[in-house]
Amino acid sequence: MNKGGQSISDRTSCYQPTAMGLSVAFHLLLILGLSVFYDPAGSSHFWPWVPSLGVSFSIRLDGLSMLFSWLICGIGIFVQLYAYHYMKGKPSSGLFHAYLTLFMLAMLGLVLSGNLLLLFIFWELTTLTSYLLIGFDHEQELSRKNALQAVLVTGAGGLALLAGLILLGQMAGSYELDRIINHHAAFASDKRFAPALFLILIGAFTKSAQVPFHFWLPGAMSAPAPVSAYLHSATMVKAGVYLLARLSPVFSHSDLWFWALALTGGVTAVWAGLLALNQKDLKLMLAYSTNVALGKLIFLLAFGSRYAVSAALMFIIAHAFYKASLFMVIGTVDKATGTRDYNRLAGLGRVLKFSFIASGLSALSKAGIPPLPGFLSKEYMYKAALEASYIPAAVLVSVNSLMAALALLVVVRPFIYKPTEGTVPATSAEKSVFLWVPPLCLGILGVMATTLGLNWINTAVIVPAGMMISQAPDIEGLKLWQGLNLPLALSGISLLLGIAIFVVHARIKEVIGAAIRLLPSGSQCYDRVMNWITRLASVQTDMLQHGRLTGYMFVLFLMMTLLTLFSIPALPLPDTLDWQDIRFYEAMLGAGLTAAVIIVLVSRSRLLAIVSLGAAGFITTLFLMFYNAPDVAKTQLLVETLTVIFLVMIVRRLPKLSDVLPHPVGRRVLNAGISLTIGAGVFWTLYSISATELDTRLTDYFAASSVIKAHGRNIVNVILVDFRALDTLGEITVVVMAALGASAILLHRKRGRE
């Protein structure tokens, strides 16, 4: 760290309390403001902003966006508080709070947008701001690589989403969400429907880290703990889920929607659950379990029935609380012990008491112990699944048992098991209230939500939001006690299975590990593609940008030849030449010209080539003389003379021709072909045009008015200095410039030598 940097970072560090205080106050203000304006029936506010693009600054505040807004701002407050101590002393920690707030705003904008394009703009802004956060203290090569990987995957998804949204907007004739949702029946038969859905799904799946794009999320979790807590719980990755929930009324009646969501979500949930079991790093374990949660949400959205929707909404709430809390706890554990290695942690419960309580509460919710929110959502998801068939129920049971096992893994061993020789002793990190209050509060809130506030949650969020998603009129509030029924039994089964998995974890871990190694990993595919592109790039550069002028010219003229092929069909066939018409001197000059050119081409001596080139030029001049163009002939003569003089002047400085390697024969033949084609083309076009009468309007005018109007008898002169004086001025400028340019180079050379 240099001095300058130090001073800057010191400055922002001492602003940290202020930054945090302001951020928290801002969050609170937003929560209050939004809550005041919130009307469960939904309200839209509309300001036309960019009429040309169809973007309006329209805000849509209904149950769904309110739910997300509360989570974003609410969890945001705790994250800001937690970050205060976590980031303390790090360079630019004041800035960190600002970044967090920016990200929160982008996220809030996303869920409040009532216009698809506005939504897209915020979508991309969340990508950007989240990488400001993730990249905050990146020092390792691997994590940088992962950051790029995450940017690329979500960036690609963003592009696909953009295309999908454009198609959707075109189908609806508007980018306003209201309009699109109200008119969705009209475009079910549109042929753009399926591509639009497909592209939007890609966008949502990449953002919400679904298989096969899931690999970026665990990769990107090298972020500081507060960031992970925020991104993985209430924000970022939920954006995809939010988008799908939002657009669900438009697409949910199609089969493609159901199968794509059900398969992707199901596969992601199970697969990520297995991957999570295989991790050593507690944070990675949690990261993969986020994938599980997202998969489960997508899976539920596929069904879209009233139970599924209620379950999904409840799960979003539950997950936000327990995941944020758990990530914070892991962050504290990391602070206290310096490691997150599952095998090296034990007995922390005695040192980190509050963290232990927080994680315990969160894990209970995660595992789905009644009457916690996790349990409640599980009940309803089983209900929804059983409505459909036994297969989704089976999927959910396995996913939930994996979740339960993961919850146990995160808490039981690190906090409860007795420390052994291999474990790392913990220092007390809980001196600062900021490190334990936020996770504890989140844990407690997560537990209390269903026991104390269920009614409120039902009326304020679940019902209105559910109406937005499924548009079913029969959405009803969740009930804590459903009676003894099959879903309750399934809940019990998954809990027991989870415990069983936890018990045999060490053994099945090896099996899972072996199975994973057999399958291609997304990360490896990504690496391979990147390598391939880089190699392609170098090969292409070597091939096309080799630095040899002859090669460049070759490509240039080759393209020219190919392009002229276009005009050939339009050219008239040349009439047979009337050989009688050619005069003797013309034939002689033609022969001379040809001979001179051939000598230039085959000569192995530079001097001879220059002389022949000169000869060719002079013969051309003669042609011009014969065809009554003395002015042009004079000019040409001067040009040719000067050319020869210059060439002779520099010929001694050039390397010997014998030192220059000639092109291989094939290339020379090709070169000859190209030049002959161009020559023939020019000849042909000129010949075909010489038959047509030249329009003499201009010449006539010049002849008629050069004396009367321009007062000059030499028409050529008059044209040069009067009718088209500007061209002449330009040409003079060119000459001056050549001199200036030459002196610019030469002056430099001279000085350089001195």
Next chain:
Amino acid sequence: MNQQLPMVIVVLPLFGTIAGFCTGWWARKMPFILAIMALGGSFTGAVVVASGVMKTGPLHYHISGWIPPFGIEYRIDHLNALLLVLISFLALATAVYARSSVEKEMPDRVFLFWCLYLLLITGLLGIAVTGDLFNLFVLLEVASLAGYALVAAGDRRAAVAGFRYLVIGTVGACFYLLGVGYLYIATGTLNIKDLAVLLPPLYGSGTVITAFIFILAGLAIKIALFPFHAWQPDAYTHAPSAVSVIISTAAAKTFTYALIRVMFSVFTIDFMRSNAPMTGVVCWTGAASIIIGSVYAIAQDNLKRMLAYSSIANVGYLVLGIGLCGATSLGLKPVVVHLVNHALIKGAMFMAACAVIYRQELRHISGLQGLSRQMPVTALMLVLASLSMIGLPPGGGFVSKWYLILASIESGQWGFVAVIFVSTLLMLVYFWRVIEMIYIRPPLSEPAPVTRWSGEQPLGMMIPCVVLSVLSFAIGLVWMSGALDGLIQGVNLNFGLGGVP
């Protein structure tokens, strides 16, 4: 005075050259002051002319009173007006920027630089106003020759780069001239408006098609479209800083303008439609340029060279837009939007990149580690412009891509949507490397202790750089706000584009 403005705009830099040449021998600072005055005058004039065109429609100016097609005509419609403002603005900004960089890079030839620079601008402004094909050639050569000489005045390898540029560029000029010659033989006129009237009966003629091809190829060389781009990376890389900025922005865009002018004013959209395969070739050449340019950039570690390659890709965007314009209701909107956006973005990037070379002698991306601490403002500007280029909404690049995607979808060409996507991803890869180096990687070693700002570029360079970077992002909002929709409609109306295809 107002009536003479079109001429004044062009001639002011020329006078600036002469005055600078005369005074530069004894007053070292004079050429710079004169240049700023001349360019400031041109810029003001351009703004006045442009607002006039916006109000009253196209403007004609007959040089020395000779009526067209006999004399040379200046004709300014919406597109030229926009271009005049753009060129003179960029020229002014670059001139401000150039002061320090030229002092450092060629202290012994400062006034020569200013003479050549002003001549370059004269040529560019002239191209933008002229309504005559041959006059356009002359000015093309004025601008190009100034370009060759300016490039050759750069670093150690610049002479070779300049020479290559000269050779290839001259071939391009020859192609163009040949094409104009053919057109003259076919119609007997050189005036653009006149040609547009006389040509339609000849659209099927082989000569006219050949002429079109020659002009197209000639200008394709000038704008460095793949596969005519070979001169460009070296020229952009080795040129002096200010020259890299101006030829990659004002010059490149002016040549693109010339291409549009020839394609849609001399030949018209009807010609393009009657030669559908040609339109296909234009589109696919653009698409190839996009992909190939982006792939080049991936493998490139030299920052300036990477920007040069990225320019090839961006020229591809423009040409793709030109090819598609007949098939969509957007007309030339994507092209005009990207023309302006890319000029601003590339200008900002080259300014920032050259400032890094100016201060730190860092030419390679891999050496930019910790730049955010040594040159915080420059680094931020580089990143801001990169983000705009990649297409982060609501920046300029986003709007460009948005319209291009829309145009592709509207014309039913999904292949091009894919091309834009792939290129954006590639762009993300190669610009992310820069962002990562600047912001994410820690500095390699302990740099020498510096006080704040001491590592930063001088204010004279920083101001134009900041202005362009911020504009490159803010322009997106301007486009989206619809403030310039009237201009675009005017452009489309003049070319008979933008209706229902």
